Amino acid sequence: MKNLSFSKVMLWVGLIFLYAPMLILVIYSFNDSKLVTVWGGFSPKWYGELFQDQQILNAVWTSLRIAFYSSTMAVIIGTMAAFVMTRFRRSWAKLTLSNMITAPLVMPEVITGLSLLLLFVQMSETFGWPTERGMFTVWIAHSTFCAAYVAVVVSSRLREVDLSIEEAAMDLGATRLKTFFLITVPMIAPSLIAGWLLSFSLSLDDLVIASFTSGPGSTTLPMVVFSSVRLGVSPKINALATIIILAVSLVAFLSWYLARRAEKKAKAAME
Amino acid sequence: MKNPLKLFKGRHLTMGIPYLWLLMFFALPFAIVLKLSFSTAAIAIPPYEPTFNYVDEALNIFVNLGNYLLLLQDSMYYMAYLTSLKMAFVATLGCLILGFPMAYAIARAPARMQAVLLLLVMLPSWTSFLIRVYAWMGILSNNGLINNALTWLGVISEPIQMLNTNFAVYIGIIYAYLPFMILPLYATLVKLDLSLIEAASDLGSSSINTFWKITLPLSMGGVIAGSMLVFIPAVGEFVIPELLGGPDSLMIGKVLWQEFFNNRDWPVASSLAIVMLALLIIPITLFHRYQSRSMESEV
Numbered sequence: 001m002k003n004l005s006f007s008k009v010m011l012w013v014g015l016i017f018l019y020a021p022m023l024i025l026v027i028y029s030f031n032d033s034k035l036v037t038v039w040g041g042f043s044p045k046w047y048g049e050l051f052q053d054q055q056i057l058n059a060v061w062t063s064l065r066i067a068f069y070s071s072t073m074a075v076i077i078g079t080m081a082a083f084v085m086t087r088f089r090r091s092w093a094k095l096t097l098s099n100m101i102t103a104p105l106v107m108p109e110v111i112t113g114l115s116l117l118l119l120f121v122q123m124s125e126t127f128g129w130p131t132e133r134g135m136f137t138v139w140i141a142h143s144t145f146c147a148a149y150v151a152v153v154v155s156s157r158l159r160e161v162d163l164s165i166e167e168a169a170m171d172l173g174a175t176r177l178k179t180f181f182l183i184t185v186p187m188i189a190p191s192l193i194a195g196w197l198l199s200f201s202l203s204l205d206d207l208v209i210a211s212f213t214s215g216p217g218s219t220t221l222p223m224v225v226f227s228s229v230r231l232g233v234s235p236k237i238n239a240l241a242t243i244i245i246l247a248v249s250l251v252a253f254l255s256w257y258l259a260r261r262a263e264k265k266a267k268a269a270m271e
Numbered sequence: 272m273k274n275p276l277k278l279f280k281g282r283h284l285t286m287g288i289p290y291l292w293l294l295m296f297f298a299l300p301f302a303i304v305l306k307l308s309f310s311t312a313a314i315a316i317p318p319y320e321p322t323f324n325y326v327d328e329a330l331n332i333f334v335n336l337g338n339y340l341l342l343l344q345d346s347m348y349y350m351a352y353l354t355s356l357k358m359a360f361v362a363t364l365g366c367l368i369l370g371f372p373m374a375y376a377i378a379r380a381p382a383r384m385q386a387v388l389l390l391l392v393m394l395p396s397w398t399s400f401l402i403r404v405y406a407w408m409g410i411l412s413n414n415g416l417i418n419n420a421l422t423w424l425g426v427i428s429e430p431i432q433m434l435n436t437n438f439a440v441y442i443g444i445i446y447a448y449l450p451f452m453i454l455p456l457y458a459t460l461v462k463l464d465l466s467l468i469e470a471a472s473d474l475g476s477s478s479i480n481t482f483w484k485i486t487l488p489l490s491m492g493g494v495i496a497g498s499m500l501v502f503i504p505a506v507g508e509f510v511i512p513e514l515l516g517g518p519d520s521l522m523i524g525k526v527l528w529q530e531f532f533n534n535r536d537w538p539v540a541s542s543l544a545i546v547m548l549a550l551l552i553i554p555i556t557l558f559h560r561y562q563s564r565s566m567e568s569e570v
Contacts, residue, residue, distance in 0.1 A: 007379070010372035011388070017369075018395045018449065021406035024416060028409065081289040093286060100293040102562065106499070106555055108507020110524045111544045114531065115300035118541070121317045122303050144296045147289070176281050198397075205399050208509055212531075222401050229401070229514065233409045241402040252397035256390055 071199035078150025113212030190262030459493030
């Protein structure tokens, strides 16, 4: 009993530790004073200034587009890999594929970023393509590391899917492809959406890999934030941070909710 | 089973597309990093000498071990490796000390609460990493929240230097990676057979003794997985030491970044990456072993 209460206290300490800095950031984003640490009254003026900063707005648009394309590609590759990991017979090819797909989960970002950049440079040396780095190269980089997360999310769902339903569809004459789109996809849809949303927020958040693989015309939002944060704390960045925290929490909450609802549905179906 | 040929094709496509993608954008890049680490820096575009050359009907391969020798000779590099390993180790320990009781409390909470508590723990890790590190800059700086509060309370008369120290880097790493420690710990602790703990206390074991003899050994899989999930990225961390650390918190990820972007010495940056990877091979293998074992046990 003593042990239990100690761990409960630590849980609350930990949660306060996790949330207090973000809460402080949100409060200070409404600070009227130009000095970040001195409270000068409530004012939403930094939000106004934020929406007039063309550089930030451009970066937001670039980041959103990259995140959209990357998460879509990551779902395609990650789902295919998840199928191989859960449905295919044990083989040398399956083993190397599942090792390669999960490797980016633990790889230090500087190494992933550096290696991809060197690949793109080598490619343009050898085939003259890509001529310069930009949104396309960031898209490839982000799709690759996000696919790892999609593969994990989708494969854990695929393990729970009842194979007999697919078999029944094929016995009734549906082709493999038709079975996949009419039976399998609806059954794993929530995990596909959760994987897509997770990839979307991961791509939006990435600084290190994007810095290595982007070119002059493709500055993403974290890159802009990083270069201004390096100079010190600024009230405009506090406002931006608040919006990012709210937006990403919303996306994260949505993906969690969908995954949980799917779990419940699956459980109800089994009973 | 109607059309064996079609089935065959479909299977190969399902395997082939991700396989080719990963070969192209994951395996090949590492081969290039390895190749480049044996090259020499040059003032050119791209800034290195070619490793392979075909002159006079002969293939010349240039292998330059100079970059690796440099890493051995210049004390800055191995100090950076040592600092990274030490800081990642201490921060991992910090995450474990804070994360273990948190994971334990979540695993023992009522079933309905568990999902909510887990979401609360995971949510911050999905919001921007950069922003969360940035939040600490405002708290730890000399005229930041902590120093202001302490001065106001009269505890201190001069601000304590916290930002740009190793202390700030520890806080940053523990803060950013705590959720990754809690998740695998929770996964093993929730499966723990409670009757074993009850049996131990019935037989007169103190709660501390029960923890060391029963709870901890049985949750070792989660401890290892969580520790590796924190330790591996922490070694290569760039953002946290750059924003929160000082000149003495020279971590290897930061050095690699500087060699690459500021000094434009790509071959040295590549060999730094190769050595970092070599140092991380054992933790990465440990993590993979745990992961494949836990995946097999789920089936």
